[in-house]
Amino acid sequence: MIEELVVLLVIFVLALFVGFEVITKVPPTLHTPLMSGSNAISGIAIIGALIVTGRSDSTIGAIIGFIAVVMAMINVVGGFMVTGRMLSMFKRKPEESD
Amino acid sequence: MPAVAMLFYLLSSVLFILGLKRLGSPATAPSGNRLAALGMLLAIVTTLVYGEILSWGFIIAGVVVGSGIGAVLAKTVQMTAMPQMVALLNGFGGGASALVAAAEFLRGSAAGENILPNVSVSIQLSVIIGAVTFAGSIVAFGKLQGLVTSRAITYPLQKILNGALLLAVLVLAGWIVTGEARIDAFTAVVALALILGVLSVISIGGADMPVVISLLNSYSGLAAAMTGFVIGNHGLIIAGALVGASGIILTTIMCRAMNRSLANVLFGAFGAAAAGGGRIAGVAGAVGDRMVRQISLDDAAVMLAYAKRVIIVPGYGLAVAQAQHDVREMADLIERKGGVVKYAIHPVAGRMPGHMNVLLAEANIPYPKLKDMDEINPEFERADVSLVIGANDVVNPAARDQADSPLYGMPILDVDKSHHVIVLKRSMNPGFAGVDNDLFYNENTSMLFGDAKDTVGNIVQAIKEL
Numbered sequence: 303m304i305e306e307l308v309v310l311l312v313i314f315v316l317a318l319f320v321g322f323e324v325i326t327k328v329p330p331t332l333h334t335p336l337m338s339g340s341n342a343i344s345g346i347a348i349i350g351a352l353i354v355t356g357r358s359d360s361t362i363g364a365i366i367g368f369i370a371v372v373m374a375m376i377n378v379v380g381g382f383m384v385t386g387r388m389l390s391m392f393k394r395k396p397e398e399s400d
Numbered sequence: 401m402p403a404v405a406m407l408f409y410l411l412s413s414v415l416f417i418l419g420l421k422r423l424g425s426p427a428t429a430p431s432g433n434r435l436a437a438l439g440m441l442l443a444i445v446t447t448l449v450y451g452e453i454l455s456w457g458f459i460i461a462g463v464v465v466g467s468g469i470g471a472v473l474a475k476t477v478q479m480t481a482m483p484q485m486v487a488l489l490n491g492f493g494g495g496a497s498a499l500v501a502a503a504e505f506l507r508g509s510a511a512g513e514n515i516l517p518n519v520s521v522s523i524q525l526s527v528i529i530g531a532v533t534f535a536g537s538i539v540a541f542g543k544l545q546g547l548v549t550s551r552a553i554t555y556p557l558q559k560i561l562n563g564a565l566l567l568a569v570l571v572l573a574g575w576i577v578t579g580e581a582r583i584d585a586f587t588a589v590v591a592l593a594l595i596l597g598v599l600s601v602i603s604i605g606g607a608d609m610p611v612v613i614s615l616l617n618s619y620s621g622l623a624a625a626m627t628g629f630v631i632g633n634h635g636l637i638i639a640g641a642l643v644g645a646s647g648i649i650l651t652t653i654m655c656r657a658m659n660r661s662l663a664n665v666l667f668g669a670f671g672a673a674a675a676g677g678g679r680i681a682g683v684a685g686a687v688g689d690r691m692v693r694q695i696s697l698d699d700a701a702v703m704l705a706y707a708k709r710v711i712i713v714p715g716y717g718l719a720v721a722q723a724q725h726d727v728r729e730m731a732d733l734i735e736r737k738g739g740v741v742k743y744a745i746h747p748v749a750g751r752m753p754g755h756m757n758v759l760l761a762e763a764n765i766p767y768p769k770l771k772d773m774d775e776i777n778p779e780f781e782r783a784d785v786s787l788v789i790g791a792n793d794v795v796n797p798a799a800r801d802q803a804d805s806p807l808y809g810m811p812i813l814d815v816d817k818s819h820h821v822i823v824l825k826r827s828m829n830p831g832f833a834g835v836d837n838d839l840f841y842n843e844n845t846s847m848l849f850g851d852a853k854d855t856v857g858n859i860v861q862a863i864k865e866l
Contacts, residue, residue, distance in 0.1 A: 307518040310629055317638040321645025328424045331767050333754030336423045338486050339433050340646040343416055344493040344620040346639035349447045350500035350627040356453030363503050368458040370499035373492040375466025381489050382437040383474030389430045391761040
């Protein structure tokens with residue numbers, strides 16, 4: 303049991319370091335898309351929401367799960383779509399008028 | 401969970417990492433976003449297939465409703481409202497994590513199970529971080545949307561009260577973990593964590609929002625990671641940790657851009673109603689005894705039309721007035737007359753990291769024209785006209801020269817070094833920090849009062865009539 307926890311902890315700490323290393327030197331132009339994109343990834347809570355909703359054995363559990371699924375899906379779909387929308391504005395060829 | 405499912409989660413984590421990596425450069429960012437979205441789709445499908453799901457009704461309903469709301473929000477939100485949108489989405493992510501943990505807790509305690517201590521700790525952490533993120537993000541949303549005052553709200557013993565609240569939450573949670581899983585104590589933890597989220601954001605003023613939003617972004621990731629500990633899912637832990645790290649990086653960048661520590665932003669109550677009224681000489685009286693020069697619309701139009709080098713300095717005022725399209729039109733006219741227009745972007749201009757970049761991109765202004773502070777500062781000396789639109793504290797020379805100013809030490813745009821400065825402003829009210837701005841009284845500065853959109857629109861007309 304405690305070994306299991308330690309394994310998860312190892313994964314967590316290593317992933318934190320990967321995060322720090324992957325996202326260095328982001329130009330300010332991309333600060334907002336990076337934030338909203340990573341925000342969409344935090345909607346990964348959807349996995350937990352699906353699992354607890356799927357195995358809920360009480361009405362109250364199912365309702366809590368349902369709300370969690372709704373919130374997480376808003377986060378995921380809204381986050382990725384709005385990031386895509388922003389990035390499509392940035393894409394306009396820079397040589398256009400410079 | 402079968403090994404194949406875990407491999408799919410691994411693949412989805414790899415897609416997230418590649419996606420984030422690609423989001424770091426303009427050329428690859430769109431594909432990065434698509435990769436990350438693909439990773440999410442994979443994670444969701446894997447969960448639906450291998451998650452031992454017994455009842456589908458609520459899941460299907462939830463996915464449909466949530467996706468629908470998310471899509472409508474993403475399609476309809478104005479670019480000027482992006483900070484609130486990000487805050488709201490953040491809040492939903494944190495809220496979902498807290499609810500997942502709560503559902504696990506209720507299931508365990510209803511079944512009379514003895515929840516294992518390691519899971520129990522994760523549940524408490526997930527609920528606490530998730531609830532603080534949710535409540536804090538909703539308050540941030542309210543402030544940005546103008547539903548709540550954007551000033552820092554302060555009250556006596558604020559830090560002590562918040563500290564005591566945090567301590568109470570942790571003690572209660574610890575008691576649940578070591579003792580029995582009591583629902584009433586758990587409810588109290590949730591309630592106190594929500595209050596803590598509200599109180600800790602309400603005491604932070606509007607211009608510090610870039611820091612708050614990136615920090616809440618980080619929290620929402622950490623909450624998701626804690627949820628991963630609760631249900632023992634690697635995918636959740638990795639994705640949550642990645643978001644947690646990226647949020648911390650942005651938070652650090654924002655703090656550095658203001659030359660303030662995170663603790664100072666969170667607890668300093670910068671920009672409270674009377675922002676140290678006593679300390680700052682003459683906030684109220686300044687206008688009376690010092691002269692500002694005003695410039696007429698026509699004069700401003702002439703000056704801009706015949707300038708060779710123009711630097712536009714956008715701030716939150718431009719976002720509020722939604723003047724970005726008019727600014728682009730004006731810049732086009734100036735360039736048609738032979739001038740060169742650049743934009744000076746301060747890292748904390750606006751209400752979220754990169755706020756000005758998003759706004760100007762919406763108005764089709766090519767991003768190579770947007771210059772970072774370090775890049776543009778040497779160019780102000782050679783600029784014929786600098787046009788400050790709705791920015792204040794980030795161009796205040798006091799940050800450079802006056803050791804007793806609350807802004808002292810913050811890196812600023814050296815607008816005052818240009819040959820001429822035109823400041824577009826609604827009124828003489830001091831900026832967010834409540835500090836008077838010497839720039840406005842300089843000999844080479846002229847003020848043009850009014851709504852940014854109207855004023856720029858009028859300048860455009862005036863230039864056309866030249």
